[in-house]
Amino acid sequence: MEEVxxxxxxxxxxxxxxxxxxxxRRIVEDIKTTFAKYSIDQERAKHILKIIREEIENNTIxxxxxxxxxxxxSIGEPSTQMTLRTFHYAGVRExxxxxxxxxxxxxxxxxxxPSTPLTYIYLLTEYNxxxxxxxxxxxxxxxxxxxxxxxxxxxxxxxxxILTLDPSxxxxxxxxxxxxxxxxxxxxxxVNISLNDENPNEVIIQFEEPLDPIxxxxxxDKILNxxxxxxxxxxxxxxxxxxxxxxxxxxxxxxxxxxxxxxxDYRRIRTNNIKEVEEVLGIExxxxxxxxxxxxxxxxxxxDVNIRxxxxxxxxxxxxxxxxxxxxxxxxxxxxxxxxKAAFEVxxxxxxxxxxxxxxxxxxxxxxxxxxxxYIPVGTAKVKLVYNPYIG
Numbered sequence: 001m002e003e004v005x006x007x008x009x010x011x012x013x014x015x016x017x018x019x020x021x022x023x024x025r026r027i028v029e030d031i032k033t034t035f036a037k038y039s040i041d042q043e044r045a046k047h048i049l050k051i052i053r054e055e056i057e058n059n060t061i062x063x064x065x066x067x068x069x070x071x072x073x074s075i076g077e078p079s080t081q082m083t084l085r086t087f088h089y090a091g092v093r094e095x096x097x098x099x100x101x102x103x104x105x106x107x108x109x110x111x112x113x114p115s116t117p118l119t120y121i122y123l124l125t126e127y128n129x130x131x132x133x134x135x136x137x138x139x140x141x142x143x144x145x146x147x148x149x150x151x152x153x154x155x156x157x158x159x160x161x162i163l164t165l166d167p168s169x170x171x172x173x174x175x176x177x178x179x180x181x182x183x184x185x186x187x188x189x190x191v192n193i194s195l196n197d198e199n200p201n202e203v204i205i206q207f208e209e210p211l212d213p214i215x216x217x218x219x220x221d222k223i224l225n226x227x228x229x230x231x232x233x234x235x236x237x238x239x240x241x242x243x244x245x246x247x248x249x250x251x252x253x254x255x256x257x258x259x260x261x262x263x264x265d266y267r268r269i270r271t272n273n274i275k276e277v278e279e280v281l282g283i284e285x286x287x288x289x290x291x292x293x294x295x296x297x298x299x300x301x302x303x304d305v306n307i308r309x310x311x312x313x314x315x316x317x318x319x320x321x322x323x324x325x326x327x328x329x330x331x332x333x334x335x336x337x338x339x340x341k342a343a344f345e346v347x348x349x350x351x352x353x354x355x356x357x358x359x360x361x362x363x364x365x366x367x368x369x370x371x372x373x374x375y376i377p378v379g380t381a382k383v384k385l386v387y388n389p390y391i392g
């Protein structure tokens with residue numbers, strides 16, 4: 001046992017000396033674990049590490065390479081082949097997911113909220129059964145009066161609004177008539193709420209002040225939109241079985257509140273709302289989600305784009321500490337060069353603003369050097385080297 005440990009330590013030292021600083025720390029640790037798992041001896045370890053080093057060197061981009069242009073071509077060309085379509089979960093028309101070009105545009109424009117926000121909730125082991133999943137789904141699904149109301153009648157002569165509840169919807173949403181009455185009492189002032197003696201599903205809302213016929217529609221809408229239970233923003237919940245576990249697919253997102261719900265595995269909860277992830281989990285999590293979402297959109301369309309190009313775009317969007325769009329209000333607009341900004345959009349405005357403020361263009365980028373007819377700082381032109389024949 002001691003001999004095996006000694007060999008492993010020696011191999012780990014070789015791995016450190018060969019790869020430390022060349023590749024991410026996590027990959028170095030993965031290589032150590034894999035070598036130990038398959039009992040790789042010293043000679044074979046050196047041979048494998050030599051191959052790994054060669055691969056790293058062959059795949060490292062050359063200094064002065066125009067990585068931005070390559071990334072733009074790699075993503076831009078395939079994305080023109082995308083189809084405009086949406087996908088919906090089997091038989092559930094309410095849960096549409098924006099895919100293809102519209103979703104890609106949403107991502108690179110860093111929209112505050114996606115057009116179809118979705119949240120995937122995984123449950124803790126002890127809650128991973130259908131009954132518990134239904135219980136949590138009912139608890140988090142936003143239920144308003146409109147979801148359980150059959151009809152709403154307005155009686156202007158008696159100054160009342162009569163709310164008829166649907167027993168089947170009350171049962172489906174896991175709500176009682178008492179829950180509805182309590183919600184109405186919390187949100188409505190100067191009213192007396194009672195139940196009809198003849199029909200227990202009929203709620204009578206008696207107003208103390210006379211109802212204004214002009215504003216009655218607003219009052220009706222206010223009553224129908226009163227929240228009974230659930231998490232704000234979660235409009236629909238669908239329970240799916242994935243292998244051995246149940247997953248709640250929610251229309252809408254509210255990470256902060258959902259992570260506090262009992263039974264929810266907060267470590268695996270996932271949303272497609274980039275801005276919300278940035279606010280709740282930080283910029284690194286937002287960057288990781290941005291890469292994942294863009295790759296998913298491209299792969300779903302059958303397009304093969306190297307993840308490094310997508311990572312470069314995500315890095316540019318998040319390098320300032322907040323998620324910024326690719327455009328004149330974000331990455332392109334934050335360039336130092338006046339000419340580069342003018343070449344992108346609103347040319348006259350950019351040039352006038354620069355003239356008014358007396359801005360200086362240091363001509364460090366590609367676009368500005370193309371405009372003035374100079375060498376672009378790419379490849380050999382990136383190197384500032386002057387040959388002096390008089391120095392020996």
